[in-house]
Amino acid sequence: MGRVGTSYPENIDQIREQEYPNLRDTTYLDHAGTTIYAKSLIDQFARDMAANLFGNPHSRSPSSELSTRRVDRVRLRVLQFFKANPEDFDVIFVANATAGIKMVMDAFIQCDKNTTLPHTQDSPRPFWYGYHRDSHTSLVGIREIASQGSRCFEADQEVEDWISGKLATELDHPGSESQLGLFAYPAQSNMNGRRLPLDWSGRLRESSLPGHGNIYTLLDAAAYVTTAQLDLSNSKTAPDFTVLSLYKIFGFPDLGVLIVRKCSGHILERRRYFGGGTVDMVTCIKDKWHAKKAERLHEKMEDGTLPFHHIVAVDSALDVHERLYGSMDRISRHTCSLAKQLYDGLSSLRHANGKAVCVIYKDPASQFGNSKTQAPTIAFNVQNSRGGWVGKTDFERLADLHGIQLRTGGVCNPGGIASSLNLAGWELRRNFMEGTRCGNDLDVLGGKPTGVVRVSLGAMTNFHDIHHFLQFVSATFVDERHRFSELVTPGLSLEPPALQQVDSLRIAPIVGCAEWEIPAETSWEVRSTGLAWDREWCLVSEMTGAPLTTREHPAMKRLKSSVDIQEGVLKVRAQLEEVGETELTVSLWDIPSPTCEVKANQPSEDDTELPVPTPYTSKTISDFFTAAIGAPCTLARFPADSFPQAAEGSE
Structure with a gap:
């Protein structure tokens, strides 16, 4: 197989044959949802579980001590995987990226930077929230509790203008220095795969403009880390909080992490709630007093018993991932190359009358084949030769019949969908009234699609997957039967027939x-x-x-x-x-x-x-x-x- 993934991606077909038997009869193109776990990952984890006895980490037995050591080992390996210095960062294990987002949100509800104690529950200090248009639904939801106000930045340039002081927000005014702010954005759009600037966090931290001093940054890296290296080696420019899901990288286990700059950890420490394992002493009869653990940040935040078996599985996931693929940079080059082939193929498809088959929702600034601006993700819709939309539901059903798995719909990206499909707020609310719901089959309303078809590639995607999908789209949706010239009888006028006109409605x-x-x-x-x-x-x-x-x-x-x-x-x-x-x-x-x-x-x-x-x-x-x-x-x-x-x- 080659030493430490040095043969990848040349040996991709061999890797698929040995490691992914579940892909033999299917073309899997939903890696942005989750990638596929390798067979040897499951085998190694099974051997690990069979050979060791892992106890609850909150005990002091030998089995519990083993669990504690392995959890600490994985915590360090996760930081190393993202090139984060453990002196500057801590890892908090959570259920998924959304759980990490909610942990940050809960902390901001109850505290601000200048207080030494949490505010009372009855009088929390308000905070301001800014988020990018391409944010996942889980980031958008924070706006509902930002009592200082919120702003959706509709374009990258708005963020640039805000950081440079050309654009003011509710927090950019005299006297706002005592208020908290949180700015959140995705490293990569989970809709169309465009990658956003990663330097916003550092530039915002360095800004001396009024109101910027108390603004923290939250980066959603869940989609990004599937096929790109997240580099946190520079703690001065890194986000204060970074959330991601490990199953998007390894396929297994189902686990998320919140990576915190230790300089910003005091925000999380202000929360009022405490759970089992996060306190050293609690009194509950007559007196109401407790003492939180004071050493490491993650000990104060990881409530209850950790999913320690899942965390132990990360050890195997990291081993296998390195052995098969070598590095995230290799995966990035491989998937970006395939995505360029897929994009070029879909773009070139034409009906016999010359009309494009696919309408691809690509940001003008992104370029397929350039990993800095574009991930191996393509969002599109299909039109017939007369310009009518092919429903996303029909597309997915036909894809299923051809052994192709992908995702359709709003893909949990309301801002990206609205901007790409040119849907105004009133149109979205109208669509809701008409019955549009997440996952249903109302595909076209008011002459516009209600969602998209999304294909996304992963480390184990090969050329055959690309070829099969392009063949499917070409054979199923390209109209090669008629050309405009064939529809015109010689000697007849090309003028369209007179139509009955409606004077008024x-x-x-x-x-x-x-x-x-x-x-x-x-x-x-x-x-x-x-x-x-x-x-x-x-x-x-x-x-x-x-x-x-x-x-x-x-x-x-x-x-x-x-x-x-x-x-x-x-x-x-x-x-x-x-x-x-x-x-x-x-x-x-x-x-x-x-x-x-x-x-x-x-x-x-x-x-x-x-x-x-x-x-x-x-x-x-x-x-x-x-x-x-x-x-x-x-x-x-x-x-x-x-x-x-x-x-x-x-x-």
């Missing part, structure tokens, strides 16, 4: 109220029930909950309603005697929830069941319509995919 968002003409040249969705937003609301009595009719309340006809999709609101205008014309806006995405159990619909005289509308509980809404109609009433919304024409047609 009108909808009545609120049943019984005035119709509204959709602006010219505006695209409008047609649902299975008709035009979108037509007759989706009605007015109901606050006394009985029954829908109002224009026969009993003719003032309804004077209410003017319109839909502004970009702002995401329903606008209603009314002429009130005391104040004149006034306008009410209601969010299109605010779906009222029933406040009580609704009885089943009673059949009407024509034996058809009518949908039951759900009223809004807002006093502002009810006051507006009560004043406009002259009777106690409020707005109500019909369930999705229902048509309430019968409610007004009964007049």
